[in-house]
Amino acid sequence: MALKALALNCTLKSDAREASSTDAMIAVLEKAFGEKKVTITETVRVVALDIKPGVTSDEGEGDDWPALRANILAHDIVIFGGPIWMGQISSVAKRVLERMDAFLSETDEKGHMPSYGKVAVAAIVGNEDGAHFSSAQLFQALNDVGWSIPAVAACYWVGEAMGSIDFKDLKKTPDKVTETAKMVASNAAHLAGLLKAAPYP
Numbered sequence: 001m002a003l004k005a006l007a008l009n010c011t012l013k014s015d016a017r018e019a020s021s022t023d024a025m026i027a028v029l030e031k032a033f034g035e036k037k038v039t040i041t042e043t044v045r046v047v048a049l050d051i052k053p054g055v056t057s058d059e060g061e062g063d064d065w066p067a068l069r070a071n072i073l074a075h076d077i078v079i080f081g082g083p084i085w086m087g088q089i090s091s092v093a094k095r096v097l098e099r100m101d102a103f104l105s106e107t108d109e110k111g112h113m114p115s116y117g118k119v120a121v122a123a124i125v126g127n128e129d130g131a132h133f134s135s136a137q138l139f140q141a142l143n144d145v146g147w148s149i150p151a152v153a154a155c156y157w158v159g160e161a162m163g164s165i166d167f168k169d170l171k172k173t174p175d176k177v178t179e180t181a182k183m184v185a186s187n188a189a190h191l192a193g194l195l196k197a198a199p200y201p
Contacts, residue, residue: 084126
């Protein structure tokens with residue numbers, strides 16, 4: 001069964017020409033997903049879009065969320081990538097979560113939100129403590145609005161506290177990160193396949 005994933009890069013860097021450690025982590029997951037025959041169709045740099053503040057699915061003229069929302073929901077898996085800032089997930093990631101709050105009131109006749117039957121995983125990078133807290137923020141919010149979270153759903157790397165080395169600058173991806181990426185991809189693909197074949201009742 002063909003599965004496809006969309007990666008959201010919630011970096012604070014708006015210029016796609018500027019290297020992003022979040023992109024580097026997404027690339028590790030892309031390779032792992034490829035081994036499971038899951039295609040990542042694209043990586044969206046969210047900060048380059050005009051995602052208006054709010055908690056509805058359309059905040060009016062100039063809002064890029066409706067198109068991004070449709071793109072997200074056209075995929076089986078979302079890779080939610082984000083950097084750690086001040087010990088927590090980026091403000092860009094939080095904006096996406098806030099806009100998904102609208103799912104709570106967009107249920108079908110069974111009470112299912114638009115995200116039901118779809119899987120979310122996280123790609124977290126940073127040079128300080130906060131990977132567990134950031135993934136906890138993401139997973140609780142995503143689960144609240146209908147996403148399914150597989151076992152071992154976060155692939156992360158954190159450098160030395162107050163250090164100067166970024167994930168994108170590493171000469172080699174740490175073995176543990178590669179191993180974790182493979183498990184994240186395997187579990188996510190398995191769960192997404194099950195849900196696609198047998199949706200929630």
